[in-house]
Amino acid sequence: xxxxxxxxxxxxxxxxxxxxxxxxxxxxxxxxxxxxxxxxxxxxxxxxxxxxxxxxxxxxxxxxxxxxxxxxxxxxxxxxxxxxxxxxxxxxxxxxxxxxxxxxxxxxxxxxxxxxxxxxxxxxxxxxxxxxxxxxxxxxxxxxxxxxxxxxxxxxxxxxxxxxxxxxxxxxxxxxxxxxxxxxxxxxxxxxxxxxxxxxxxxxxxxxxxxxxxxxxxxxxxxxxxxxxxxxxxxxxxxxxxxxxxxxxxxxxxxxxxxxxxxxxxxxxxxxxxxxxxxxxxxxxxxxxxxxxxxxxxxxxxxxxxxxxxxxxxxxxxxxxxxxxxxxxxxxxxxxxxxxxxxxxxxxxxxxxxxxxxxxxxxxxxxxxxxxxxxxxxxxxxxxxxxxxxxxxxxxxxxxxxxxxxxxxxxxxxxxxxxxxxxxxxxxxxxxxxxxxxxxxxxxxxxxxxxxxxxxxxxxxxxxxxxxxxxxxxxxxxxxxxxxxxxxxxxxxxxxxxxxxxxxxxxxxxxxxxxxxxxxxxxxxxxxxxxx
Numbered sequence: 001x002x003x004x005x006x007x008x009x010x011x012x013x014x015x016x017x018x019x020x021x022x023x024x025x026x027x028x029x030x031x032x033x034x035x036x037x038x039x040x041x042x043x044x045x046x047x048x049x050x051x052x053x054x055x056x057x058x059x060x061x062x063x064x065x066x067x068x069x070x071x072x073x074x075x076x077x078x079x080x081x082x083x084x085x086x087x088x089x090x091x092x093x094x095x096x097x098x099x100x101x102x103x104x105x106x107x108x109x110x111x112x113x114x115x116x117x118x119x120x121x122x123x124x125x126x127x128x129x130x131x132x133x134x135x136x137x138x139x140x141x142x143x144x145x146x147x148x149x150x151x152x153x154x155x156x157x158x159x160x161x162x163x164x165x166x167x168x169x170x171x172x173x174x175x176x177x178x179x180x181x182x183x184x185x186x187x188x189x190x191x192x193x194x195x196x197x198x199x200x201x202x203x204x205x206x207x208x209x210x211x212x213x214x215x216x217x218x219x220x221x222x223x224x225x226x227x228x229x230x231x232x233x234x235x236x237x238x239x240x241x242x243x244x245x246x247x248x249x250x251x252x253x254x255x256x257x258x259x260x261x262x263x264x265x266x267x268x269x270x271x272x273x274x275x276x277x278x279x280x281x282x283x284x285x286x287x288x289x290x291x292x293x294x295x296x297x298x299x300x301x302x303x304x305x306x307x308x309x310x311x312x313x314x315x316x317x318x319x320x321x322x323x324x325x326x327x328x329x330x331x332x333x334x335x336x337x338x339x340x341x342x343x344x345x346x347x348x349x350x351x352x353x354x355x356x357x358x359x360x361x362x363x364x365x366x367x368x369x370x371x372x373x374x375x376x377x378x379x380x381x382x383x384x385x386x387x388x389x390x391x392x393x394x395x396x397x398x399x400x401x402x403x404x405x406x407x408x409x410x411x412x413x414x415x416x417x418x419x420x421x422x423x424x425x426x427x428x429x430x431x432x433x434x435x436x437x438x439x440x441x442x443x444x445x446x447x448x449x450x451x452x453x454x455x456x457x458x459x460x461x462x463x464x465x466x467x468x469x470x471x472x473x474x475x476x477x478x479x480x481x482x483x484x485x486x487x488x489x490x491x492x493x494x495x496x497x498x499x500x501x502x503x504x505x506x507x508x509x510x511x512x513x514x515x516x517x518x519x520x521x522x523x524x525x526x527x528x529x530x531x532x
Contacts, residue, residue: 125163132157167206174199207513300325326351419492424485430514445513474520
């Protein structure tokens with residue numbers, strides 16, 4: 001990680017308490033309360049699915065569209081990339097280039113906000129944190145503490161802090177934003193939805209899934225009050241709620257939520273139309289995560305039938321569902337009488353080869369389309385323990401990408417760098433007797449860490465696994481669960497000059513939550529006391 005030296009207001013976390021209480025003491029904070037410190041910029045994190053709130057010049061009507069900045073929790077880091085930010089106000093379509101001494105507070109606010117957005121887009125989260133704090137100070141100066149603009153500034157600060165894994169501070173600032181909106185508007189105002197989503201995501205990340213569920217459910221309720229029970233704006237919140245239930249093993253709740261999401265998205269469309277495909281795709285991906293593999297295959301086939309019927313059998317839009325259908329044959333779940341069909345891994349290869357044929361024969365296909373189809377087939381061979389076939393496909397892809405600068409960049413990102421093909425999600429919570437816990441935990445959880453070193457072979461499998469650290473020590477069931485998960489992890493192997501090679505000196509860090517009563521020493525003391 002690269003160390004970056006930045007000016008960072010160190011008293012703003014405590015300031016959230018003052019704002020939440022509605023006091024005016026914050027206005028007395030000055031730039032003198034800053035200190036220079038060295039911080040490390042994190043390489044990756046999970047973040048709430050939130051839109052970055054915009055600021056308008058005083059006196060202008062405010063308008064916010066429905067686009068969101070999406071970075072999924074659990075999941076999944078950046079599931080489908082980053083969606084656009086809301087457009088900046090017309091009066092500030094670009095950051096002013098004026099010296100600070102000549103800027104008005106409003107101009108300085110807009111300039112810092114544009115810089116904050118740019119930092120987030122570039123994943124410079126430490127810089128975004130610092131800029132967001134300056135935006136909060138300026139927003140309070142321009143609009144006052146009790147304003148929606150200051151609430152939005154605090155929400156954006158919470159987003160940056162979440163990206164930096166400073167979840168406690170993020171919770172404080174999301175809560176402060178909620179408190180302001182409730183004072184300025186009411187407890188059912190639609191502006192509450194975004195900070196409630198952020199609050200829930202931060203609570204989940206800090207080991208408080210019970211509180212996260214409450215926050216997400218409240219956000220859904222507020223959306224129902226303002227937009228009606230069938231509004232599509234609630235889908236993102238419902239997704240977050242499903243992720244929370246999934247993290248604690250409440251699979252029936254997840255199934256119910258996903259069924260509800262599908263009914264919302266498919267409510268006003270014909271199920272055999274192209275318009276139904278986004279809802280079907282979402283349904284298929286969740287069926288996969290819930291290990292409903294036969295249902296998943298049924299859904300992908302339905303999508304393929306729709307595309308073939310409406311666009312033909314060689315359309316490029318068939319590549320994605322054919323690829324996902326092929327990959328699904330790597331997994332075997334509990335048979336379902338409603339969807340059961342005989343399955344074999346070779347069936348998956350057939351679908352992936354068809355996707356590659358379409359990419360190679362369709363005149364509208366680009367080299368990127370062909371690259372994606374080739375890598376999908378190669379990855380399938382790695383996951384189905386056919387490394388020699390995978391090496392052949394990867395070598396051909398290497399040749400395809402050995403061209404101009406753009407192709408070389410893809411070669412670096414997709415072949416010269418390890419890519420996880422089968423990720424693992426070790427359990428997050430320890431139970432009362434030290435057993436891995438799946439039911440919903442309560443409060444007072446602490447964070448533990450388990451670290452392993454490992455290598456990835458030329459076949460993409462994890463090898464040479466050694467424990468580096470377990471803090472606190474003694475949670476043997478959790479350590480064993482992490483080890484077993486790490487053994488199951490599969491990568492696309494790294495290539496050098498077109499050949500797959502072993503990669504050494506890798507580190508896997510797993511954070512988990514436990515209660516003080518779960519500590520082995522505490523349990524031993526309790527056993528001794530009971531014996532005596």
